[in-house]
Amino acid sequence: MNDLALAAFAAETGGHVVDEPKELRFARFRRTFDGESFRASLEARNLRFVGRSEPGYPRLLRELHDPPPGLFLRGSADVELLSEPAVAIVGARMCSSYGGQVARMLGRELAAAGLVIVSGLARGVDGEAHRGALEGGGATVAVLGCGIERDYPAAHAQLARGICASGLVVSEYAPGVEPAPWRFPARNRIIAGLCPAAIIVEARERSGALITADFALEAGREVFAVPGEITSTLSTGTNALLRLGATPLTSAADVLELFGLEPTGSERLDLGTDAAAVLDALAREPAAADELGRATGLDAAALATALAELELAGAVAEADGLFRGVRRPE
Amino acid sequence: MLARTITHALVGLDARRVDVEAHLQNAVPAFAIVGLADRACQEAKERVRSGITSAALDWPVRRITVNLAPAELRKEGSGFDLPIALAILAASRQVPPERLARHAAVGELGLDGRLRPVGGVLAAAEGARRGGLEKLLCSAECAAEAELAGIEAVPVRHLAEAVAYLRGERDPPPVDAPSNGDRPEVVCPDLADVRGQERARRALELAAAGSHNLLLAGPPGIGKTMLARRLPGILPRLPPDEALEVTRIHSVAGMLAPGRPLVTIPPFRAPHHTASVAAIVGGGPGPKPGEASLAHHGVLFLDELAEFARNALEALRQPLEDGAISIARVGGRIVFPARFQLVATMNLCPCGARGDPAAECSCSAARLAAYRDKLSRALLDRFDLLVTVPRPRARDLERAAGETSDAVRGRVEAAHARARAGPLHRSKEASELLSRAVERLPLSGRGRARVARVARTAALLAGADEVGAEHVAEALSFRSPTELGLR
Numbered sequence: 137m138n139d140l141a142l143a144a145f146a147a148e149t150g151g152h153v154v155d156e157p158k159e160l161r162f163a164r165f166r167r168t169f170d171g172e173s174f175r176a177s178l179e180a181r182n183l184r185f186v187g188r189s190e191p192g193y194p195r196l197l198r199e200l201h202d203p204p205p206g207l208f209l210r211g212s213a214d215v216e217l218l219s220e221p222a223v224a225i226v227g228a229r230m231c232s233s234y235g236g237q238v239a240r241m242l243g244r245e246l247a248a249a250g251l252v253i254v255s256g257l258a259r260g261v262d263g264e265a266h267r268g269a270l271e272g273g274g275a276t277v278a279v280l281g282c283g284i285e286r287d288y289p290a291a292h293a294q295l296a297r298g299i300c301a302s303g304l305v306v307s308e309y310a311p312g313v314e315p316a317p318w319r320f321p322a323r324n325r326i327i328a329g330l331c332p333a334a335i336i337v338e339a340r341e342r343s344g345a346l347i348t349a350d351f352a353l354e355a356g357r358e359v360f361a362v363p364g365e366i367t368s369t370l371s372t373g374t375n376a377l378l379r380l381g382a383t384p385l386t387s388a389a390d391v392l393e394l395f396g397l398e399p400t401g402s403e404r405l406d407l408g409t410d411a412a413a414v415l416d417a418l419a420r421e422p423a424a425a426d427e428l429g430r431a432t433g434l435d436a437a438a439l440a441t442a443l444a445e446l447e448l449a450g451a452v453a454e455a456d457g458l459f460r461g462v463r464r465p466e
Numbered sequence: 467m468l469a470r471t472i473t474h475a476l477v478g479l480d481a482r483r484v485d486v487e488a489h490l491q492n493a494v495p496a497f498a499i500v501g502l503a504d505r506a507c508q509e510a511k512e513r514v515r516s517g518i519t520s521a522a523l524d525w526p527v528r529r530i531t532v533n534l535a536p537a538e539l540r541k542e543g544s545g546f547d548l549p550i551a552l553a554i555l556a557a558s559r560q561v562p563p564e565r566l567a568r569h570a571a572v573g574e575l576g577l578d579g580r581l582r583p584v585g586g587v588l589a590a591a592e593g594a595r596r597g598g599l600e601k602l603l604c605s606a607e608c609a610a611e612a613e614l615a616g617i618e619a620v621p622v623r624h625l626a627e628a629v630a631y632l633r634g635e636r637d638p639p640p641v642d643a644p645s646n647g648d649r650p651e652v653v654c655p656d657l658a659d660v661r662g663q664e665r666a667r668r669a670l671e672l673a674a675a676g677s678h679n680l681l682l683a684g685p686p687g688i689g690k691t692m693l694a695r696r697l698p699g700i701l702p703r704l705p706p707d708e709a710l711e712v713t714r715i716h717s718v719a720g721m722l723a724p725g726r727p728l729v730t731i732p733p734f735r736a737p738h739h740t741a742s743v744a745a746i747v748g749g750g751p752g753p754k755p756g757e758a759s760l761a762h763h764g765v766l767f768l769d770e771l772a773e774f775a776r777n778a779l780e781a782l783r784q785p786l787e788d789g790a791i792s793i794a795r796v797g798g799r800i801v802f803p804a805r806f807q808l809v810a811t812m813n814l815c816p817c818g819a820r821g822d823p824a825a826e827c828s829c830s831a832a833r834l835a836a837y838r839d840k841l842s843r844a845l846l847d848r849f850d851l852l853v854t855v856p857r858p859r860a861r862d863l864e865r866a867a868g869e870t871s872d873a874v875r876g877r878v879e880a881a882h883a884r885a886r887a888g889p890l891h892r893s894k895e896a897s898e899l900l901s902r903a904v905e906r907l908p909l910s911g912r913g914r915a916r917v918a919r920v921a922r923t924a925a926l927l928a929g930a931d932e933v934g935a936e937h938v939a940e941a942l943s944f945r946s947p948t949e950l951g952l953r
Contacts, residue, residue, distance in 0.1 A: 230831060259831055291835065389569030423858040425665040437924065439941055444939035448899075448906055456814055456821035457684055457856030 139187030141282025142171045142205035147310035154202045165261070165380055183284055183311065184209040186218075196216040196328040200355055204308035204326060208284035210301035217275055218304065222252035224352070226345045227261025227337035227362075233455030234422075235338035237265045237462045238321045238362055242335060243276070243390035244450075248400045251322050253329050255294055256323060257305070260338045261345070261421045262427045270298050277330065279287055280307040281323035321347050328352040333394055335385060339373030348375050349382070358394055360385040380423035391399060405449055405463075410434055410442040415451060415461060422460035468896040469556030470561045472570045472599065473549040475534075475591040475688045478753060479718055481586070481593025485535045486546065488553035488904035491534040493529035495732050499550070501534030504542045504752075510575075513544075514551045517575035520874070521626040526558040545584040547605065548573035549626060552632070563634040569620070569903035570594035571628075583607040585720030588713055588727075591615035596786040605629055606638075607713065611717060611727035614710060638812040654699030655875040657871040662858045664868075666693050669853045669944055671874055675691050675881035676923030677787070679808040679848050681771070681853075683781045684855035685822035697765050698734045699871035700880045708763045711803060715755050715762055733764035735806075738938060747781045753793045753800045758785050771810040772840045779845055782808070784847045808848065812841075850916045881926040890922055905941050917941045922929045 138156070145165050146153040156162065170324070178185055187206040192215040192364045196202050209215060223246055225239055239261040243253050247269035255262040257278040269276035278299050280288060284307040287293040296305055308326060324344060328334055328351035336359070339345040352359050360383040364371025378384055385391065389399050407415065412434070417423065417431040429439045443459060446452035453462045467490045474481035498509050532550050534541050536883075549571040556563040572590045574582040583605045591602050591612040601618045608619035622628040622638055630636050648914070660667065666682060670693055673680040683688040704712060712729045716722050722729070737746060737757040748756030758766055766782075768774060785791050789805035818838045819825035892900075898946050900921075904914050918933075920941035925933040 174718045207892065231610075299862035417948075424858075426662055426858065430662050435663045437928070438936075440665070440940040444903075444942040447943070448903060454854070457854035458821075 139189055139206040140171050140174060140185055143172055143185070143208070143308065143310050144169060146205075147313050152311075152319075153205060156347055160181075161202050173381070178208070178311075180292070181285060181311070182210065184215070186292055188295065189217070191206055192216065192218075195331055196332065197326065199203050200329045201326060202325070202358045207308055207326075208310060209304055209306050210284055211302075211304040213275060213302065213304045215304075217252060218277065220252050220275075220308070220352055221250070221397075222254050222260050222277070222331040223333040223395075224254045224334040224348065225261065225265035225337060226255055226324075226327060226334065226348045227374075228339055228343060228345065229258050229260040229262075231260040231264075231338045232368070233458070235362075235364075235370065236462065237453050237460060238266035240268035240271070240415060240453075241339045241462050242337070242388055242391075244272035246391060247272035247274025247276065249388070250274070251391070251395065252303070253328055254279065256320075256327055257288070257296060257299075259289060263292055263295060265337075266295055266299055270302070270328055275303040277303050278332070279323055280304045280305060280309070280322040281313045281324045283307065283309050283313035285311040286315070288315050308386050324348040325351045328357060329355060331357065333358040333360060335362065335391065335393060336374050336377060336382070337362045338364060338370045339377075340369055341372045341376070346377070349377055358383065359426060360391060396410070407449070407451075408442070408445065411436055411445045411449075414442045415446060416440065418452065418459060418461040422458045424457055425459065426455070428459065467557045467559070469533055469553050469566070471549040471556065471566050471788045472594075472597075472663070473546060473572055474570065474593040475539055476543075476586045476589060476718060476752075476801060477539070479589055479714055479755070481589045482539060483593060483597050484539065484546075486542065486553045487533045488550070488557040489527040489533070490554075490557045491531070493531060495527045497530045497532075498874070498926075499532045499534070501532075501537045502540050503534055503546070504540065506544050507534075507541050509545055510544065510547045510550055510627075513547050513577060514554065516577040516626050517547070517579040517896045518555065519553055520577065520579035521624065521629065523555060523560055523626070523629065524558065526554065528558075530557075535651065537721075540752055543584065543586075544574035544582075545572045545586070546588070547575040548581065548628070552603075554630065555629060555938075560932070562634075565632045565634070567605055569601045569632075570597075570598060571601045573603070573605045573622075573673045575625060576885060579899075581605040581622055581624060581628075587611050588717040589615055591617045591619070593715075593740050601633040603631075606663045607724060610616075610692055610770045611713070611722065614713065614727060618637060625867075643952075653873065654691075654734075655696050655710070655768045655786060656699060657869060657874055658867045659695065659722050660689060662868075662870055663693065663855065666853055666855050667868060667874075669851050670694075670697060671700065671878065671927065672920060672923050673697065673807070673809070673851055673929050674878045676850070677807050678850035678920060678923065679811070680851045680853070681846075682811045682847040682853050682855055683814055683821075685820065685825070685857055686813055686818045688857050691769055691816050693778050694765075694769075694809045694811060695734070695793060696871060697767075697807075698732050700874040700878055701732045701765075702875065702882050704732060705731050706762055715759055715803070716910060717758060718784075719755055723758070727911075734763055734767060736759040736762065736767040736769060739768070739770050741774070741776070741778060742782050743778045746778050747785065747791050747804075747851060748793055748802050751795075753795065755802045756791070758782060758804040759802040760807060762803050766806040766808050768808070768810040771812040772816075772837055774843075776840055778840065779840075783844060783848070792938050810849070814854070821854065824857065839855060847910075847912050849915075850920050853944060863878065877927060880929070881923065884926050884929065890925055890930075891936075892918070892933040893935065896921065896933050898939045899935045899942075903938075907945075909945075917945060920944060 243265040253269035253276040287296040334352040359382045361374040361377040572881040592615040606621035609619040612619035785804035814820035815829045818829040921937040925936040
């Protein structure tokens with residue numbers, strides 16, 4: 137009950153609370169705080185709370201030097217989901233189409249293999265990782281940097297509903313807490329804290345994703361970075377991590393190996409000859425449809441047919457007119 | 467002394483019969499026009515007075531009252547000049563009144579008595595024919611247009627000619643054949659000018675063959691507008707009944723090209739993105755057709771779709787659904803036909819750099835969201851074909867010219883002919899693919915219908931017996947997977 141009082145006190149004062157404050161204000165708050173009715177009001181809104189002292193509180197999170205007093209939960213999954221093998225996928229909000237597609241592919245393949253995908257519901261890489269996990273039929277957890285009842289950013293309200301249907305949205309903040317810039321690094325420590333491994337997909341220098349990587353390293357977790365072009369500002373952060381000794385990520389199998397899991401054998405694609413030729417042409421670099429047409433000698437109608445077949449098979453994705461292979465070359 | 471001529475006032479695209487009565491009284495000389503005439507109509511007094519004098523005819527020095535009946539109908543424009551002048555001349559017995567009875571008249575007078583063309587002559591001629599009149603007196607420039615209505619036009623160049631004709635002294639020279647004759651066709655820009663861009667060309671061909679609405683997205687300067695402007699050139703020529711409908715609208719708007727009375731090429735209208743709601747759907751006190759109606763049976767092209775005022779775009783949803791625009795006024799409701807094909811272009815982001823490998827986009831997420839939020843889901847759903855066109859590589863621009871518009875039009879016309887021949891069934895494999903796509907891709911019910919429509923067009927173009935899986939697959943590829951990043 138004390139954990140709940142701490143969380144409620146933090147919301148009341150708009151501050152950040154980890155340990156019991158010594159100040160008089162808290163003692164006064166503690167005396168008048170009615171934990172039962174607070175819990176009842178949470179339940180009325182389909183929210184739950186798991187305190188630091190309760191058995192359901194994730195073990196890995198407790199290992200942090202400043203674990204949150206408790207987590208508020210929203211969604212249909214049990215609290216045990218937070219203790220299952222999980223991997224964090226984070227990265228830039230303004231990511232490239234490549235970054236978005238990689239995040240989605242990793243989310244899909246890792247979730248399909250049985251890992252819980254943890255991320256921050258942000259635009260860009262975070263959102264794509266969640267979407268990929270949902271596509272892969274796995275569970276995913278979104279950690280918020282604001283009050284638990286709020287969908288932030290609002291553009292991801294529908295995604296949050298999708299996550300709640302099979303996974304969890306969690307936050308250390310009680311309902312009513314507004315998002316503030318300083319809360320996001322605190323949120324990142326939870327993302328890192330919940331997982332034995334973190335994947336950074338794309339990050340600029342001084343990006344929030346690097347803060348997550350720092351927390352993961354501090355807690356002794358594995359950090360993977362997706363190598364990027366050395367000329368792009370979107371990969372300066374991830375490439376710097378690699379230079380410092382992060383594990384380069386080349387496929388979902390690299391992560392699964394760490395957990396002792398088998399990849400769910402990416403089923404051999406059964407493609408027509410046209411589609412196979414197009415996929416072959418895409419193996420080297422992404423291309424526009426007209427370039428593919430010239431490379432394969434297909435006319436516009438046949439090419440469009442092949443592209444749709446590949447897209448349905450999940451082997452190719454389009455962004456801004458460029459088609460890109462989104463499977464690891466065999 | 468009293469005399470009467472017949473003319474027509476326009477209500478929307480409809481001509482209503484108006485009797486112009488002139489009454490001369492022995493009283494202090496004066497000239498008054500009554501019967502809800504607007505300003506241009508009131509100014510007819512000065513033109514008629516000068517016109518009659520310039521034609522070496524007598525201006526009756528009497529008290530002249532001209533009544534435009536029915537009095538409750540609003541009369542607009544300068545087409546009443548000729549009937550007013552003829553009524554006055556008949557009242558003063560300078561032309562025989564009984565000759566006038568079988569004629570309708572329309573036209574504006576110059577101060578020198580010359581007759582000027584006016585808009586809406588086709589509608590007036592149709593009104594005259596329905597009213598059982600045999601002949602229409604109009605300016606020589608409008609005569610060919612009037613004859614399209616199946617009425618005999620009497621082309622007059624000058625008021626004196628009209629008077630000579632009515633007195634039975636001499637007939638005016640006959641008009642040119644109402645067809646466009648041997649005049650060269652209006653030149654549409656040719657598709658052969660477009661190099662590379664095979665995918666966008668294919669989308670254009672599908673759009674032409676199935677009358678699909680098309681949205682071209684991509685960075686600036688890659689030829690989106692150039693492609694869209696070439697759409698009318700690959701559309702089939704208008705069949706006679708549609709040509710007449712289009713001509714009527716363009717005539718009312720006063721937009722017919724001189725010497726080409728019948729519009730045979732599908733119209734192409736490209737309003738600027740600052741256009742108001744009234745400019746696009748039509749309006750005004752006596753409502754006039756807007757760009758959407760002028761594009762009837764043709765193409766309405768909106769360049770830089772996201773720059774248009776949101777309410778102007780939302781106003782297009784009714785015509786896109788019903789093929790007509792109804793404008794309500796206190797005096798009644800006017801319906802303008804507006805069955806057009808919508809073609810639009812847009813950049814992928816407000817700064818324009820997105821999708822261009824040579825530039826870096828500087829738009830913030832919020833700015834990008836605001837740009838795309840301008841287009842409602844409901845409007846985007848009306849586009850059957852979405853194509854993202856990336857910047858072509860330099861070597862594409864050096865390639866040989868593409869197919870000509872005439873060659874593409876041949877295939878499009880064949881597809882239209884096959885579409886008229888009968889319905890096309892979907893094969894089992896095609897239906898299965900469609901169901902799989904609905905599950906796998908975020909495809910709404912309306913999205914599914916769009917894909918099915920485009921697939922049918924692809925099959926028609928290919929001359930297939932049924933809609934096959936390959937046609938459904940092609941249609942799926944023209945629905946951008948993320949619908950331009952809009953979720």
